Structure formats: C-alpha cells, structure tokens
Amino acid sequence: MTNSPTATLERVSHLPSGHYRFVDLLRSEWTKLRTVRSSWWTLGVTVLLGIGISALVTAETRAHWSSMGPGDKLSFDPVSTSLIGLFLCQFAIGTLGALVVSAEYSTGTIRATLSAAPRRPAVVVAKATVYGVVAFVVSEFVSFASFFLGQFLLSSPARHATLSSPGALRAVFGGGLFVAVLGLVAFGIATIIRHTAGSIIAFVGILLVLPLIVQALPSSLSLNIRRFLPDRIGIDILSATKAFPNAFSPWAGMLILCLYAFVLISVGTVLMVRRDA
Amino acid sequence: MIEAKGLTKHYGAKHAVEQLSFTVRPGAVTGFLGPNGSGKSTTMRMIMGLDTPTAGDATIHGQHFHDLRWPLREVGALLEAKAIHPGRSARAHLTMLAQTNHIPGSRVETLIDMVGLTDVASKRAGKFSLGMGQRLGIAAALLGDPETLLFDEPVNGLDPDGIRWVRNLLKGLAKEGRTVFVSSHLMSEMALTADEVVIIGKGKLISQISIDELLAQSSESFVRVRSPQGPALKQALEQMGAVVVVEDDGSLSVRGANEVAIGELAASIPVVLHELAPQTASLEEAFMLLTEDSIEYHGSQAPDSKGVSS
Structure with missing residues (x-):
C-alpha cells in the first residue's frame, strides 16, 4: 500500500468487442443473492417452517383421526392438508422477493449496480430471473417434501394420497409454483415502493387484509371479486378438489397471478427508468 | 474527457x-x-x-x-x-x-x-x-x-x-x-x-x-499596518487614494498602496508605526472570496478565515 499505488495496475489498452451481456448480469445477481446472510435466513426459514408446519398438521390429524366425525372424515383433503406449510412459506419467500430489490435502495448498492450496468430494464429482468428461479426451486422442494412427508405421516387408518391421486400432482407442483410467482408479486411491489417495510406491508396486506375488506362487500359482489385475490387463487391450486364456488380453474388462476406479477414488475421497471436512482 | x-x-x-x-x-x-x-x-x-x-x-x-x-x-x-x-x-x-x-x-x-x-x-x-x-x-x-x-x-x-x-x-x-x-x-x-x-x-x-x-489571481495583496495614531494615518492614506479597512484588533488593512509608500507617508506626517507587514491572500481565501455569495448554509457566525492557509 505504501508502494506506488498504481504499480499493480496494468493498463487495458483496448476494450473487448461487443458490450456487457445479460448473462453477466445474471451471474452478478446470483452473486448478490448468495452473498448476504438474509437470503440464507429467509430461505432456511422457508424450508424449515414450510415442511415443519405441514408435518405437524398431518401428524396431528393422524393422531386425532379416530375421534373425527364422519363428515369431517369425508371432507378431509389429504393433499391440501399436507401442503398447509406453503401458506407460511409464501410470507418468507415474499419477504426475500421484496428484500432483493429494496435492500439495493436502502444500502445504496443500486448506484454501484447502475454505474456498472446502466440499462435498468436489463438489471430488473436479470434480478427477477435469478430470484424467480431460486424461489421456484425452493418452493417446489418444500411443496414436494411436505407432500411426501405428510402422506407418510397420514398412515392408515387416515386417508392419504399419492402423486397419482386425482389433482394431487397439480396441487403439489402448482403449490410450489404459486409461492414462487407470489414472490415475484412481492418483487414487483418492491420495484415500485423501493422501501423494505412498505413493500412487505403492502404484500402482507394484499394476502391478509384485502380478503377481509372484500368480504365486507355485498356477497354477490364479494364472490366475484374474491376469486381474483391471490389468497383464493392459492387455495384453489392447493386443493385437489374445487375449493369454493365461482373459483377459476386452478391454471386460469395461476395465469392471473402471473399477470399480476408481470404488471407490477413492468410498472416498477418503467418507474425505475424514469426515477433518479 | x-x-x-x-x-x-x-x-x-x-x-x-x-x-x-x-x-x-x-x-x-x-x-x-x-x-x-x-x-x-x-x-x-x-x-x-x-x-x-x-x-x-x-x-x-x-x-x-x-x-x-x-x-x-x-x-x-x-x-x-x-x-x-x-x-x-x-x-x-x-x-x-x-x-x-x-x-x-x-x-x-x-x-x-x-x-x-x-x-x-x-x-x-x-x-x-x-x-x-x-x-x-x-x-x-x-x-x-x-x-x-x-x-x-x-x-x-x-x-x-x-x-x-x-x-x-x-x-x-x-x-x-x-x-x-x-x-x-x-x-x-x-x-x-x-x-x-x-x-x-x-x-x-x-x-x-x-x-x-x-x-x-489570489495574490491580491494588502499591507497590515499598526499605529498608535491609526485614525490620522487612515485619513492620510485615503487622501493618497488607498483603501483602508480598520480591523477588529485596531490594525489597518491597506490596499492600493505598497509598504514603501505607506512607510514614507508615515514618516512625512509623522506617524509612529508598530507594524508594517505585506500580506498575501491564501488560496483558501481566494476560494472563499469567489464563493462567498453562493454559500448555501451560512453558519450563525461567519468564521474568521484569516490564517487558514494551505
């Protein structure tokens, strides 16, 4: 350090041809995601809580099976019961989705990022891709692990399912996908709001508070609106059988959720291009 | 560039x-x-x-x-x-x-x-x-x-x-x-x-x-003069066309006349001089002069910039 400061610097006489590439941005975003502890914490919580809650509920169901009424036994859905942990996962995955964006702003890293890669839409797409893939892999892992562990715990005489049971594979795969896409909804909210707390509150509000508000509307109106809400779309996907009247088909619901994520991220990207970093 | x-x-x-x-x-x-x-x-x-x-x-x-x-x-x-x-x-x-x-x-x-x-x-x-x-x-x-x-x-x-x-x-x-x-x-x-x-x-x-x-540009110089007969000297200097500022400590800052002219003038009156010192403004002062009209947040009391030099 006391040497001539530039002694170790070799001059690059010419720039490489072409320009900075999207694949390099993906690599950079992956480095960002894996080099902060909060990512590992949230993903760890997602896996442990998701599988743990599913195991707890299925084990309890099995333990109390003999005392359950015949009606309860008839309406019991072993698939959705074993996936119950995903409802907790969605908050952890959503929090991570908000954090990967909002932490860049709260820490000022965004200015370093944009000084290296000024094309903002490319940065957002790279970030969403890396986060989306990670969220998808982890959510599917939790979903499948919950299902298999849950069915194992729901041993006879309790009713249990296999992947080939009607609607089971769709519910398990769809459940993981649902959580990942919901994470992208949180990601999109954060690109608009840019603050961690505000983004998470908005995300949780959409999942927990919005349904209550809609429920207070006259029932003819509320039924029509509720089927558009993410929580209903989720229940619809996780159930092997139709969860409630007036619901969209599971994949139609998923498509609507994807549309939400797409619109939110697009709006966030347009705002990002317009706003000062 | x-x-x-x-x-x-x-x-x-x-x-x-x-x-x-x-x-x-x-x-x-x-x-x-x-x-x-x-x-x-x-x-x-x-x-x-x-x-x-x-x-x-x-x-x-x-x-x-x-x-x-x-x-x-x-x-x-x-x-x-x-x-x-x-x-x-x-x-x-x-x-x-x-x-x-x-x-x-x-x-x-x-x-x-x-x-x-x-x-x-x-x-x-x-x-x-x-x-x-x-x-x-x-x-x-x-x-x-x-x-x-x-x-x-x-x-x-x-x-x-x-x-x-x-x-x-x-x-x-x-x-x-x-x-x-x-x-x-x-x-x-x-x-x-x-x-x-x-x-x-x-x-x-x-x-x-x-x-x-x-x-x-910043070497706009002035001469610091101390005299027990300050007011009389000030008047004489101003008649000669110099610009004189009385500082807080009673010394005179004279611009428009160099130390030779001031010394000779003092002798001719006559006035006793305790100090006759040519001063050169520092870069810092030049900068302060350039920006003094455009400082966004003034302190409640303007700091004395004299003696601050690089």
Whole structure:
C-alpha cells in the first residue's frame, strides 16, 4: 500500500468487442443473492417452517383421526392438508422477493449496480430471473417434501394420497409454483415502493387484509371479486378438489397471478427508468 | 474527457444545478470545488446517468453514460462511501460488480491488495470504518481499469496516511493519461492534488481555472499596518487614494498602496508605526472570496478565515 499505488495496475489498452451481456448480469445477481446472510435466513426459514408446519398438521390429524366425525372424515383433503406449510412459506419467500430489490435502495448498492450496468430494464429482468428461479426451486422442494412427508405421516387408518391421486400432482407442483410467482408479486411491489417495510406491508396486506375488506362487500359482489385475490387463487391450486364456488380453474388462476406479477414488475421497471436512482 | 453542457437539475422549486458547462480533460486531475450543497454530487450523479438532467447534457468521450459498451471498464466512480450492503463482504461486493462487465476475479484480488483491505476482504462491510469504506469505493472505481474516473470527496474519513495515499493515487492516474475528476469542499486539499479546478456555487459555474492561474489571481495583496495614531494615518492614506479597512484588533488593512509608500507617508506626517507587514491572500481565501455569495448554509457566525492557509 505504501508502494506506488498504481504499480499493480496494468493498463487495458483496448476494450473487448461487443458490450456487457445479460448473462453477466445474471451471474452478478446470483452473486448478490448468495452473498448476504438474509437470503440464507429467509430461505432456511422457508424450508424449515414450510415442511415443519405441514408435518405437524398431518401428524396431528393422524393422531386425532379416530375421534373425527364422519363428515369431517369425508371432507378431509389429504393433499391440501399436507401442503398447509406453503401458506407460511409464501410470507418468507415474499419477504426475500421484496428484500432483493429494496435492500439495493436502502444500502445504496443500486448506484454501484447502475454505474456498472446502466440499462435498468436489463438489471430488473436479470434480478427477477435469478430470484424467480431460486424461489421456484425452493418452493417446489418444500411443496414436494411436505407432500411426501405428510402422506407418510397420514398412515392408515387416515386417508392419504399419492402423486397419482386425482389433482394431487397439480396441487403439489402448482403449490410450489404459486409461492414462487407470489414472490415475484412481492418483487414487483418492491420495484415500485423501493422501501423494505412498505413493500412487505403492502404484500402482507394484499394476502391478509384485502380478503377481509372484500368480504365486507355485498356477497354477490364479494364472490366475484374474491376469486381474483391471490389468497383464493392459492387455495384453489392447493386443493385437489374445487375449493369454493365461482373459483377459476386452478391454471386460469395461476395465469392471473402471473399477470399480476408481470404488471407490477413492468410498472416498477418503467418507474425505475424514469426515477433518479 | 468529460463534458457538461448547460447541465441543469431542478428538484421542484429548488435549483440544484443551473446551466452548468465545463470540460474535464484527460491527463490532469481536475478538482470540482464548491461549498457543501452547491450541487457537486448531483452533477456527478448526472454524469453517471443515475439522475436525469432537467435540461442539458453530460457526456464521456462524447457518449452518454447509458450508451457505454463496457461502463465499468470505461468509467469508474466513487460516489458515496459505504454504498454497500452491510451484510456483504468487500470481496463479494467487488465480485458482483466485476461480473457485470465480465472482469476476471483475479482483478478483484489485485485491487483488494492494492487498497489495503486484504485482511478484512471476507468480513461483512457493515463493520467497516468510513476510511475502509472509502478504500473499498476506490477499489470499485478502479475495478475496470477505466480511462475516466470520478471521485466524490474521496478523502473523507481517511487518516493522514490515507489522504496522502489518495493524493498520490489521483496524480498517478492522471499521469497515465486518464481523466480524473475529484470533488471537494476544501480548497487546501485541491491545491495539493489538482492541476485545474471547476468551481461552482449554488449550482452555477463560478470559474474553471488552472491552479496556477488561481494562485496568481489570489495574490491580491494588502499591507497590515499598526499605529498608535491609526485614525490620522487612515485619513492620510485615503487622501493618497488607498483603501483602508480598520480591523477588529485596531490594525489597518491597506490596499492600493505598497509598504514603501505607506512607510514614507508615515514618516512625512509623522506617524509612529508598530507594524508594517505585506500580506498575501491564501488560496483558501481566494476560494472563499469567489464563493462567498453562493454559500448555501451560512453558519450563525461567519468564521474568521484569516490564517487558514494551505
């Protein structure tokens, strides 16, 4: 350090041809995601809580099976019961989705990022891709692990399912996908709001508070609106059988959720291009 | 080369930068001087494409920052100390930046060593001191070995050893033919580092001038005179056409007459002189004079700038 400061610097006489590439941005975003502890914490919580809650509920169901009424036994859905942990996962995955964006702003890293890669839409797409893939892999892992562990715990005489049971594979795969896409909804909210707390509150509000508000509307109106809400779309996907009247088909619901994520991220990207970093 | 043409930034009614035009040439350290809040950081952010100008244009080698093919390899910037995730290590921060522009990992290690962060490169940056944060920011700026470099207040938080290191670094980079643009609110610091300065106040250009010229301009000298018969001497000097200011301590600051003329005049009256001392204004004072109309936040009491020199 006391040497001539530039002694170790070799001059690059010419720039490489072409320009900075999207694949390099993906690599950079992956480095960002894996080099902060909060990512590992949230993903760890997602896996442990998701599988743990599913195991707890299925084990309890099995333990109390003999005392359950015949009606309860008839309406019991072993698939959705074993996936119950995903409802907790969605908050952890959503929090991570908000954090990967909002932490860049709260820490000022965004200015370093944009000084290296000024094309903002490319940065957002790279970030969403890396986060989306990670969220998808982890959510599917939790979903499948919950299902298999849950069915194992729901041993006879309790009713249990296999992947080939009607609607089971769709519910398990769809459940993981649902959580990942919901994470992208949180990601999109954060690109608009840019603050961690505000983004998470908005995300949780959409999942927990919005349904209550809609429920207070006259029932003819509320039924029509509720089927558009993410929580209903989720229940619809996780159930092997139709969860409630007036619901969209599971994949139609998923498509609507994807549309939400797409619109939110697009709006966030347009705002990002317009706003000062 | 950095060029600003009519660069303007308004935040609502506040005019942060107003019609600012200047050129930063390669092969020299160009200081960017102005009081706090005069728009230096905003200007640098506009050059880096982070803030959109309300009007005007900033280019690097004739190109907008947004259109650079390899931004990190063409322009390096230290815009704020510790613009880094506190949970991320210095190595991870530099690695993720290097990856965006396809810069090899070996370059990250080279820079960690160069800025003296080898021992703490794997530690979380949240525990870094301001000085360590500055070193990390400097490493990030040099990562792509760029031709053009921008540093916003790079010596903030550095110890004397670190300050000397940054000075030599900046001069070395300029000597290699690079364009080096450094902001500071301290004239004394710039006098030691810069070849040329762009001086702004309240977002407007006050002057773009070489340090040598500024020194020549600032040597507006005056003569300090002390006499038990001050009022009589003052009157005589003013009759001779000199401008006389009575200072708080009772001494006279005389402009428009040199020490020879004052001494002879005093003898002819006659008046007793206790002191007859020619004074030269420092660069700091020249800077204060240039910017005194454009200081954004005045202290409740104007500090006495006399005796402050580089």
